[in-house]
Amino acid sequence: xxxxxxxxxxxxxxxxxxxxxxxxxxxxxxxxxxxxxxxxxxxxxxxxxxxxxxxxxxxxxxxxxxxxxxxxxxxxxxxxxxxxxxxxxxxxxxxxxxxxxxxxxxxxxxxxxxxxxxxxxxxxxxxxxxxxxxxxxxxxxxxxxxxxxxxxxxxxxxxxxxxxxxxxxxxxxxxxxxxxxxxxxxxxxxxxxxxxxxxxxxxxxxxxxxxxxxxxxxxxxxxxxxxxxxxxxxxxxxxxxxxxxxxxxxxxxxxxxxxxxxxxxxxxxxxxxxxxxxxxxxxx
Amino acid sequence: xxxxxxxxxxxxxxxxxxxxxxxxxxxxxxxxxxxxxxxxxxxxxxxxxxxxxxxxxxxxxxxxxxxxxxxxxxxxxxxxxxxxxxxxxxxxxxxxxxxxxxxxxxxxxxxxxxxxxxxxxxxxxxxxxxxxxxxxxxxxxxxxxxxxxxxxxxxxxxxxxx
Numbered sequence: 001x002x003x004x005x006x007x008x009x010x011x012x013x014x015x016x017x018x019x020x021x022x023x024x025x026x027x028x029x030x031x032x033x034x035x036x037x038x039x040x041x042x043x044x045x046x047x048x049x050x051x052x053x054x055x056x057x058x059x060x061x062x063x064x065x066x067x068x069x070x071x072x073x074x075x076x077x078x079x080x081x082x083x084x085x086x087x088x089x090x091x092x093x094x095x096x097x098x099x100x101x102x103x104x105x106x107x108x109x110x111x112x113x114x115x116x117x118x119x120x121x122x123x124x125x126x127x128x129x130x131x132x133x134x135x136x137x138x139x140x141x142x143x144x145x146x147x148x149x150x151x152x153x154x155x156x157x158x159x160x161x162x163x164x165x166x167x168x169x170x171x172x173x174x175x176x177x178x179x180x181x182x183x184x185x186x187x188x189x190x191x192x193x194x195x196x197x198x199x200x201x202x203x204x205x206x207x208x209x210x211x212x213x214x215x216x217x218x219x220x221x222x223x224x225x226x227x228x229x230x231x232x233x234x235x236x237x238x239x240x241x242x243x244x245x246x247x248x249x250x251x252x253x254x255x256x257x258x259x260x261x262x263x264x265x266x267x268x269x270x271x272x273x274x275x276x277x278x279x280x281x282x283x284x
Numbered sequence: 285x286x287x288x289x290x291x292x293x294x295x296x297x298x299x300x301x302x303x304x305x306x307x308x309x310x311x312x313x314x315x316x317x318x319x320x321x322x323x324x325x326x327x328x329x330x331x332x333x334x335x336x337x338x339x340x341x342x343x344x345x346x347x348x349x350x351x352x353x354x355x356x357x358x359x360x361x362x363x364x365x366x367x368x369x370x371x372x373x374x375x376x377x378x379x380x381x382x383x384x385x386x387x388x389x390x391x392x393x394x395x396x397x398x399x400x401x402x403x404x405x406x407x408x409x410x411x412x413x414x415x416x417x418x419x420x421x422x423x424x425x426x427x428x429x430x431x432x433x434x435x436x437x438x439x440x441x442x443x444x445x446x
Contacts, residue, residue, distance in 0.1 A: 002305035004285055005350045028351070035307070035346045036327045051304075053351060079340075103415020105393070106328060108340045109347070 004050035011139055011167055014054050018163035019141050021050045025163060028053045029075055030109040032102065033118055060113070060167065063087060070171040074113025078125075079104075081112060091171060093128040093179035093197060096277075100124050100183050100192070113166045116149070117157065122192040122217030126153065128181055129169065130222045131197045131214040137168040146170070153221060177201045178284075180277030182270045183216075193217055194266055196274040200282055203228045209282075213247055213271065218263055223251050234279060244272045287350045293318070294362030302349035309333045309344040312359060320360035320388045324417070331416030334389035335359045341396035343415070360388035363395055367437055371395060374433035375426075382420030390416050394430050402441075403434055 004021075005028075008014035018025045026034060028051040054060055060075035063084045070090055072081070078098045081087055087094050101107055101115065101124050115125040116136070126149065135146045140162045147155070149169070157164045183195035195216040203210050211234070213225040225247050233239045248267045255261035285304040290297070293316060302311055309326075312318045312335070321344055324332035328343045335344045336358040363372070371394050374380075381387050390413060397404060397412040404412065409430045418426065 002348075005287065005304045005348070028348075031348065031351065032328060032343075032346050035348070051348070055351070102328070103331065104397075104412050105331065105334055105341045105343045105415045106346075108337075108342050 001047070001049065002051060003048040005053065006050060007053045008057055010057060011059055011165065014052055014057065014165050015139055015141060015163075017050075017052045018165060021052070022163070024048050024050050025052050026050070027113075027117065027165065029055060029111040029114045029117075030077065032106050032110040033114055054113075054165070055111075065090075065173060068173055070173050072112055072169040072171070074111060074116070074166045074169060076112050078107040078110050078112065078115070082107065091128075091132060091174055093131070093181050093199070094125065096179065096181040097124045097128045097183075097195075097197070100181075102190075112169060116152070116166065116169070118191075120191065120217075121153070121220060121222050122183070122195045124181075124183060124192050124195060127183075127195045127197045127214050127216040127222055128179075129171070130224065131199060131212055132171045132174055134169055134171040136166050137170060138164045139167045140164040150222065175201065178278045178281030180274035180279075180281065182274040182277065184266055184270050194263055194270050196267070196271040198271070198274040198278040200234065200278045207231050209234055211243075213274075215251055215267065215271065218252050218267060225251060234275070234282075240275055240279070241268075241272060244268050244275060247271065289349060289352065290354055291352060292354075292356040294358055304348070304350050306349045307345050308335070308337075308347040308349055308352065308357070311349040312344060312357070318359050318361055321392075322385055322388060324385070329415075329417070330386070331389045331393065331413075332386050334392050334416070336392055336396055339396065339399065341393045341412075358392070358395075360392055363391065367440070368395055370436050370440065371398070371433040374436055375429045378425050378429040378432050380421055380425040380429035386416055386418045386420075390418070390426060394433060397430065398434055398437060402438065404430065406431070 006017045026049050055075055061073040063072050078101050081098050082095050115123050129149045134149045136149055136152045137146050178200045180198045183192040186193050197214045199212045201210045208228050209231055211227050211229055214222050216222045233243050245268055252264055255264040286301045289302050290299045312321055321335050322332035324330035326345045328346045333344045334341050338356050406427050409427045
């Protein structure tokens with residue numbers, strides 16, 4: 001149960017509160033995940049929890065471009081992300097993904113950092129951020145350093161007993177590319193169960209495209225696929241369907257259980273739709 | 285652990301103590317007696333508890349009281365101006381209210397939407413209200429009611445400027 005609440009006003013305060021409270025300390029940003037039924041409301045009453053509120057730390061908010069990096073503060077809400085002109089122009093795939101999260105009410109509170117902190121391999125922002133080769137700047141008592149988002153997901157926000165705070169998400173400013181993002185949820189306006197991102201960029205060789213795919217929810221971690229393919233395989237519907245099937249077979253293989261079988265059948269549909277969105281982007 | 289809090293609720297200042305784990309919804313209903321926001325799922329899924337926090341619709345069951353300080357909250361009880369009355373009348377005349385349990389949340393969300401976007405199309409209404417569950421109306425009348433409210437508000441504003 002919630003036994004304490006600390007309103008941090010600086011990164012240093014938040015890091016020191018995390019260090020002081022060890023495993024009792026939970027970061028509170030939007031609260032839309034941890035205050036849900038599956039979160040603190042169902043948490044064992046005998047386990048004390050101290051919430052460390054980071055929403056009022058100015059440094060953790062906002063979106064800016066800085067020396068070739070698009071920098072997103074982890075306390076930025078999904079609504080702010082969706083409506084931000086820089087994101088819409090430079091990384092529209094993040095808008096496509098963030099728009100899928102929950103409801104308008106949830107997006108008014110939920111934050112970018114919170115979406116990553118859930119550690120679900122299908123989390124809506126995680127998949128495009130992996131595709132964009134984003135890095136997370138993290139801070140603990142030892143100082144600040146950067147980690148690839150993928151690496152952060154595998155390591156978690158704890159290292160040698162030290163709790164870490166995400167202080168920024170940094171994306172190399174993307175080149176003009178066509179994007180597609182699709183996801184499937186089993187709950188009403190719920191969490192992504194399976195998600196796919198596709199980016200298409202003209203290849204160095206005439207008549208080819210660089211295809212980047214990230215699939216989420218199909219395994220413990222998001223899985224990526226990169227290839228240069230002739231444009232016919234992308235623009236022709238039956239050729240693109242076999243490309244999708246080939247990618248899914250390579251990444252997911254054959255299903256070995258009923259649960260896998262459901263995902264195995266769903267994955268080509270989601271990926272196919274994401275590819276179609278990206279193709280529409282190229283044509284536009 | 286208790287914490288002292290100052291808020292503006294429906295235009296009036298409110299000051300008091302809150303338990304650290306108490307949600308804004310419980311604070312409104314139990315401490316302030318404002319029972320317009322309903323406790324449905326208590327998990328951010330049904331939208332019956334939606335209120336405006338600094339003008340934006342939020343699920344009050346997913347916000348802790350201690351999390352707020354100096355913020356402005358508007359519940360359905362606070363929607364008592366002429367424009368809010370037009371929204372409520374549009375809901376009634378189109379038949380978008382039956383049992384009424386979801387209506388306070390939907391009407392607050394409609395106010396939040398129309399403040400930002402005075403002429404939403406059906407897709408924009410659906411996007412704004414996707415977080416609201418209703419077992420009675422089937423949603424079609426809700427979308428019609430929001431668009432009817434937008435039309436009536438537009439007429440009223442045009443009348444005021446003419």
